[in-house]
Structures are given as structure tokens and as C-alpha cells.
Amino acid sequence: xxxxxxxxxxxxxxxxxxxxxxxxxxxxxxxxxxxxxxxxxxxxxxxxxxxxxxxxxxxxxxxxxxxxxxxxxxxxxxxx
Numbered sequence: 001x002x003x004x005x006x007x008x009x010x011x012x013x014x015x016x017x018x019x020x021x022x023x024x025x026x027x028x029x030x031x032x033x034x035x036x037x038x039x040x041x042x043x044x045x046x047x048x049x050x051x052x053x054x055x056x057x058x059x060x061x062x063x064x065x066x067x068x069x070x071x072x073x074x075x076x077x078x079x080x
Contacts, residue, residue, distance in 0.1 A: 018049045
């Protein structure tokens, strides 16, 4: 994974990561689904969760200011 000086991650550096497609219930938010995926071990570290066409990379919270997920967007990743 390649970090930029502004704290984002180059998306080309995560292309080889395994993707796990998750489906959520109508009443469930994306944040709740990501929490469930982390707590129940559905998505491991350095894997990408795909929910409603959006991709979220699971990372170690200690390395990203307490954030367990980074959203993958075209060329950059955004801390969630």
C-alpha cells in the first residue's frame, strides 16, 4: 500500500487485495454493515468490503487514527 503525503492511499496499490461482497438490509446503514463485517470476521485486514458498489479497505485502526476502514474512490482512499 502506497501512502501519499496528504494521508490518502493510491488505489492502484490495492488492486490485488481480495474483495468481499456484502449485502445489507434496507434498514441497515453502510457503517453498521462494516461494523458487523469487522466484528464477525467476514472481512479480514487488507481485504476490501464491497457494499452497494462502494469499496472499503479494512486497515489497522492504530495506523489510521482509529479508523478501521478506508473508502476506495477512483484514485484515492478516504478515511471513514
